Amino acid sequence: MGYLNLLKRCNNFSGYGFYDFLQGDDQRIGWVHDSHIMALRGFENGFVIDDQARTLRFVEDLTTPADRTALMVKVGLKLREDGLLGPWRNEMYPVKRKWEDESLFDIERAMTPYFGIRAFGVHMNGFVRTNEGLKMWIAKRSMTKATSPGMWDNMVAGGQPVGLSLRENMIKECAEEAGVPAGLAGRVKQVGGVAYNMQVGANLKPDVLYCYDLELPVDFIPRNVDGEVDDFQLIGMTDLCTLLCETCEVKENSALVMLDFLLRHGVLNREKIKNFDWIKESLVTPA
Template sequence: MATQTKLRYLEVVDICDNVHLRRDNTGLYDVAYNSEPLVPLYLSESPDSPVIGLLRPVIVEQLKIENKKSKENGKEELWILRLDPSEHITLRCGLSGPSACLRNFLDTPSKRTAALKELCERWRDTELFPDVCGPKKWRAEMYPIYADPFGVHDHPLIAGHEVGLNYVFEMERSACALFGLVTYGVHMSIYDEIVQNDGQPGVRVWVPTRALTKPSFPGYLDNTVAGGIPSGMSVFESLVKECMEEASIEADIVRKYTRAVGSLSYFFRNAKGWLQPEIEYVYDILIPPGVDPTPFTPRPLDGEVESFELVSQDQLLRQLKSGLFKPNCGLVIIDLFIRLGFITPDNEPDFMKIINRLHGSFDYDKW
């Protein structure tokens, strides 16, 4: 699990933000992964349709098979494949206005959700991609997908209607990486301030060890509280939910003491090659000095955490540089130490590179 070499901070970032795109007149490629070609996934056939994902060659081939099966069974094809000369794929959502295509059965978020749900569940049951959305990886949790990945987090349950939203459909959490869809999460650090042995200010941070039964990164270190944002739930309410489920932190403590401190964005390709562009909203709780720390003390509840430990600053940095943290959690720790003034332009030669990489845009302009 751990690396044998002491990592620099920028190398910790490299482990997580590890997709680097290049576009030329022949197509789009991930130069960091043997220049694998990637095909943009558009929401619809409209000329101004947003790109919502990126598809690997193996998925492109599977979508061809899906269309062939649909045609043979007299069903509507789900995908429009434009692979020569300008490679892209769209959901068959149809065009709006007088030129609308009659085959527009995916013209609402609920219709898209239903069609993609059937697809993903079939892939799960046939174990087509068992390392991503097979029975052992299935999360039974729906994630929201947005037309603009950097736009508003709206939802039909909140807005009361489906028309005119940034929200375009929702998909099983484990399957999002198959389509290179942007996903969202919340991460929080609970810490206290101390004076270190050398008289300098320091911190201690509550660090959990992930359960060995977790489907991803079992046994790695994590942030105090972290989790995905389910479809239909606001960012902060997702944090409140995770605080209780993972760490037994009561909602009134979270609401009173939590500070929103920013966000991180990175483009991660996992060990199996699947694409996971992610945005994480970051929060802190600084345990107030002189108060009973008991309400701020995390305890495992839902089985996703083996244990929590209040870790000193020096130990935390050793763990980080030894590769013991789940990759995106390492980024949150670096961000925390930058914000607290422990990583600075004077003591870190890669400071600006790190800052820029912690707030990337997935090379979205190249999609």
């Protein structure tokens, strides 16, 4: 595999075969594949489709976030009824280019890759300082998960829904996924983020993950509460590098968060890997 391939797996979007999903002053909020446009032609009162310019827009009278959200709820239910969406989550995501921006509208989580809309998430590296050096807790995703079942993941990770701050969501996920007490979870530190443009068939994930580190006591053992994790393992940095470089067993976007940890903590540096600067820059700027 190699570290470059970790980036390539998550940055395989060329833009070919997609319409620009535009909002307001030609602000791109997504990309919609040609094969998806046909299903949207039935919503004449919701979208304007320009085949020559290859653009999709809302009709002019949808002037407020509430108006646009209401339309997208109807669209989502129809797409779901027609079997055109992945697993329905019953979780609303805010639509915005940057997390600091005001939401343009809200959308069901399952719809974000269909419309190529940016989703946000919070991922946490739970690590321990031992006599043998740094070690990291990693989580084996449940075989019942809708996406990437059985793959290795960050100790704690979750999508960013409407109504919670990033930190609130991170602490909530700590409790649900790893049984981390609130007092300990409150020590979590936001350390940056990674971005990528990952195409899966006709779907696109142009997403941003906010990375967190939590240094854990040596005697802490994570336990799953919500049923989304089958197992946890504590591994050293050499084994982590091997897992990332020599297997495809780590969930693609979570591998980027682990790679970011290895770079920030000096486990990987210019002397140890080629293309160090390019890899570091590409984690935060989609390749």
